[in-house]
Amino acid sequence: MSQGALEAALGKLICDDAFREAFYGDAENATMRAGFHLTSVELGSLRKIAPHVIEKFVSHVDDRVRRAGEPVMQPNLLQQNR
Numbered sequence: 001m002s003q004g005a006l007e008a009a010l011g012k013l014i015c016d017d018a019f020r021e022a023f024y025g026d027a028e029n030a031t032m033r034a035g036f037h038l039t040s041v042e043l044g045s046l047r048k049i050a051p052h053v054i055e056k057f058v059s060h061v062d063d064r065v066r067r068a069g070e071p072v073m074q075p076n077l078l079q080q081n082r
Contacts, residue, residue: 003035008045009036015066024051033078 009031013021022030027047031038038046056068 002039005036005038006042006045009034009038011044013046013049013054014061017066020054020058028044033077 012034013023014020017051019030022033027032027043031043031046
């Protein structure tokens with residue numbers, strides 16, 4: 001298991017609106033597109049968090065530290081933008 005990947009994916013769920021929306025639609029595909037290589041246990045753990053719970057948490061996060069409305073970037077695009 002990769003604790004770092006799990007923590008990064010959870011952080012992205014909280015701070016990235018577009019990723020969160022994609023995750024709700026297809027968690028496995030969204031995490032893979034974002035470059036997270038999660039085990040089935042890790043992905044299952046994230047899926048167990050009810051969307052309304054995440055949304056409630058997000059409502060307490062300052063917009064200045066969130067990516068509100070930004071598109072989900074593919075890993076290869078991340079490399080190009082560095």
